[in-house]
Amino acid sequence: MSTTVAQVGRHEAPVERSRVRGRVALTVRYALLILFVLVFLIPVYVLLATSFKPLTEADPSQAWNLPQIWTFEAWRVAWEKLSPGLWNSVLLAVPGSLISAMLGSMNGYVLSKWRFPGADLVFTLFLFGMFIPYQGVMIPLVQLMVNLDIYGDIPGLILAHVVYGIPICTLIFRNYYVTIPDELIEASRVDGATMLRTYRSVILPVSGPAFAVVIIWQFTSLWNDFLFAVFLTGPQSWPATVLLNNIAGAQATPYSQQMAAAILASVPTMIVYVLLGRFFMRGLMAGALKG
Amino acid sequence: MRSVRRWLPGLLLVSPSIVAIAVFVYGMLGWNFRLAMTDKHDEISEGQFVGLTNFVELWDQPRWTISVNHAIVFTIVFVLGALLLGLLLAFLMEKGIKGEGTFRAIYLFPMAVSFVATGIVWRWLMNAGQDERAVGLNRLFDGLGLDFLQWQWFRDPDWGMAAMAIPAIWQMSGYVMALFLAGFRGVPEELREAARVDGCNEWRVYRYIVLPYLRPVTLSALIILGHISLKVFDLIVAVAGKQIITDVPAVFMWVAVFDSHDPAKGATIAAYIVLSVTVFVVPYLIWSVRKERKERRS
Numbered sequence: 001m002s003t004t005v006a007q008v009g010r011h012e013a014p015v016e017r018s019r020v021r022g023r024v025a026l027t028v029r030y031a032l033l034i035l036f037v038l039v040f041l042i043p044v045y046v047l048l049a050t051s052f053k054p055l056t057e058a059d060p061s062q063a064w065n066l067p068q069i070w071t072f073e074a075w076r077v078a079w080e081k082l083s084p085g086l087w088n089s090v091l092l093a094v095p096g097s098l099i100s101a102m103l104g105s106m107n108g109y110v111l112s113k114w115r116f117p118g119a120d121l122v123f124t125l126f127l128f129g130m131f132i133p134y135q136g137v138m139i140p141l142v143q144l145m146v147n148l149d150i151y152g153d154i155p156g157l158i159l160a161h162v163v164y165g166i167p168i169c170t171l172i173f174r175n176y177y178v179t180i181p182d183e184l185i186e187a188s189r190v191d192g193a194t195m196l197r198t199y200r201s202v203i204l205p206v207s208g209p210a211f212a213v214v215i216i217w218q219f220t221s222l223w224n225d226f227l228f229a230v231f232l233t234g235p236q237s238w239p240a241t242v243l244l245n246n247i248a249g250a251q252a253t254p255y256s257q258q259m260a261a262a263i264l265a266s267v268p269t270m271i272v273y274v275l276l277g278r279f280f281m282r283g284l285m286a287g288a289l290k291g
Numbered sequence: 292m293r294s295v296r297r298w299l300p301g302l303l304l305v306s307p308s309i310v311a312i313a314v315f316v317y318g319m320l321g322w323n324f325r326l327a328m329t330d331k332h333d334e335i336s337e338g339q340f341v342g343l344t345n346f347v348e349l350w351d352q353p354r355w356t357i358s359v360n361h362a363i364v365f366t367i368v369f370v371l372g373a374l375l376l377g378l379l380l381a382f383l384m385e386k387g388i389k390g391e392g393t394f395r396a397i398y399l400f401p402m403a404v405s406f407v408a409t410g411i412v413w414r415w416l417m418n419a420g421q422d423e424r425a426v427g428l429n430r431l432f433d434g435l436g437l438d439f440l441q442w443q444w445f446r447d448p449d450w451g452m453a454a455m456a457i458p459a460i461w462q463m464s465g466y467v468m469a470l471f472l473a474g475f476r477g478v479p480e481e482l483r484e485a486a487r488v489d490g491c492n493e494w495r496v497y498r499y500i501v502l503p504y505l506r507p508v509t510l511s512a513l514i515i516l517g518h519i520s521l522k523v524f525d526l527i528v529a530v531a532g533k534q535i536i537t538d539v540p541a542v543f544m545w546v547a548v549f550d551s552h553d554p555a556k557g558a559t560i561a562a563y564i565v566l567s568v569t570v571f572v573v574p575y576l577i578w579s580v581r582k583e584r585k586e587r588r589s
Contacts, residue, residue: 026388029383029388030388032379032383033380033383033384033388033394036380036398037394037397037398040397040398040401040461040465041397042416043409043412043413043416043461046412046415046416046427047412050415060420060423060424060425060426060430061423063425063426063427063430064430064431064434103307103308106304106305107304107305107308109304110301110302110304110305111305114298114300114301114304115298115301116298116299116301116302116305117298119301120580120584122305122309124576124580125312125317126308126312127576127580128316128572128573128576129312129316131518131568131572131576132316132320132565132568132569133518133521133522133541133561133564133565133568134522135522135524135540135541135544135560135561135564135565136319136320136323136561136562136564136565137315137316137319137320137323138548138561139323139326139548139554139557139558139561140318140319140322140323140326141315141319144319160315163311163312163315164315164316166308166311166312167312170308194300195300195301195304196300196304220403223405224404224405224406224407225405226405226406226407226524226525226528226529227524227525227541230528230545231545231548241405241407241408241525244407244408244411245407245410245528245529248411248414248529249532255415255426258411258415259411259412259415261411262407262408262409262411262412263408265405265407265408266403266404266405266408269403269404269405270400270403270404272403273400273403277396277399280403281399281469284399284402284466284469285469285470285473
């Protein structure tokens with residue numbers, strides 16, 4: 001009897017100790033995670049707080065305070081200045097991402113289910129296209145577009161984004177289609193269906209998630225792009241990023257307007273992120289090969 | 292004959308993309324290299340072939356060596372910073388915690404915003420003004436009694452580029468976290484359990500079981516961060532414009548094309564950027580294609 005008690009006692013002590021240690025570790029975990037959340041949100045606070053401040057509160061001594069008087073004035077001015085760019089970005093990103101998704105879907109289908117000799121080599125060469133720094137093609141691209149007389153306008157910019165988006169879109173669709181059983185394609189083939197018919201009746205109906213991932217990926221990269229836009233567009237066709245950079249770069253623009261404009265330019269992608277974050281995540285993981 | 296009929300339609304369907312990639316990726320890269328080997332230093336001249344002269348002479352220009360140094364400092368701080376912070380965040384979350392979805396969403400949201408927009412906030416946060424004139428983080432440090440932490444940020448002549456890496460770390464470490472989190476979750480629980488039964492403490496479980504599993508993810512993360520870093524452009528322009536003090540090759544190239552109107556010089560800088568990315572991306576691509584093929588066979 002006494003031995004049992006002693007044994008139980010001896011066993012209980014370490015269990016108790018490790019439970020306490022586990023609880024401490026968990027608390028530290030949460031504390032650190034919450035600390036990082038606060039650090040990550042500092043820029044968000046600054047954006048919001050500053051954008052609602054009237055000019056009278058622009059003094060450095062009040063830099064971190066919430067506005068005493070909340071005003072939409074900066075937002076109104078920022079909207080006026082930025083709206084042409086926002087509209088250009090819509091005209092760029094919506095058609096651009098849809099065309100990219102269509103192309104990527106067909107390429108991915110062929111490269112996973114209707115392979116031709118050399119398909120692997122083609123795919124590898126595509127992949128490299130994903131990594132090239134676009135600076136390396138920019139000067140010839142400008143030259144070509146000038147020669148073709150499509151320089152400085154939105155269609156030319158869409159063309160560039162669609163072409164340089166082929167690799168990533170193809171990759172995402174191919175990796176998605178690989179999971180569809182080959183037997184389905186074979187069955188369709190045996191029934192005498194052509195390649196395009198099989199695409200329409202077998203592949204397309206199950207492609208929804210991949211389309212969501214690619215459209216979101218391309219929409220975000222087209223909306224946020226600055227490099228292509230700054231090289232390929234002129235004042236009439238500047239998308240939101242270029243216009244935003246010009247507005248914020250002007251010394252005379254007060255901080256409140258800069259911040260309001262920055263928020264306005266980020267709203268569409270933020271909405272996409274909040275509503276469709278799940279697909280955004282998947283695009284990121286598929287793009288683990290790309291930045 | 293039957294087999295040709297079998298694969299030909301597929302090739303036809305992909306051929307527009309093949310042509311586009313051939314022309315716009317490989318053709319233009321080649322065109323750019325050819326331009327870099329001419330003396331077309333203004334927009335009207337024809338440009339004679341001069342071999343590698345431009346590639347050599349670039350190193351005599353102080354602005355070029357400055358921008359290369361900047362890119363190196365930026366790359367080291369950014370890659371290490373984002374990698375370590377991402378790993379730490381993933382490590383804190385990997386065993387599953389309440390509200391994981393919310394934490395992830397917050398750490399990842401900067402990825403959805405453009406460098407231009409975040410550059411505007413960070414320019415304010417990293418304003419060089421101090422004491423009475425301070426805004427941004429310097430003002431925050433001042434208010435918290437941490438005045439000694441105030442500094443010039445990206446205007447610091449020696450370590451300015453390290454400051455410039457901070458917004459990039461803020462933007463990308465959530466992504467690295469997501470990659471590592473997937474890596475952590477890929478470690479079979481039985482393996483960890485077996486190691487524990489064999490008497491390993493948690494530290495040794497991480498050291499000998501988990502970390503080796505994370506190697507491929509770490510490599511992917513390194514490649515992604517590295518190639519973003521070598522071509523960094525938007526962020527620098529949004530935070531500091533085209534000042535020499537924060538110059539990097541991509542910004543220098545932009546200046547060469549639009550301000551100096553020197554196509555050959557711009558092409559040479561671009562060629563160097565491409566080469567710097569290629570030397571580590573090509574081996575990586577070959578490695579991952581081979582790995583995938585091996586997995587498909589087994």
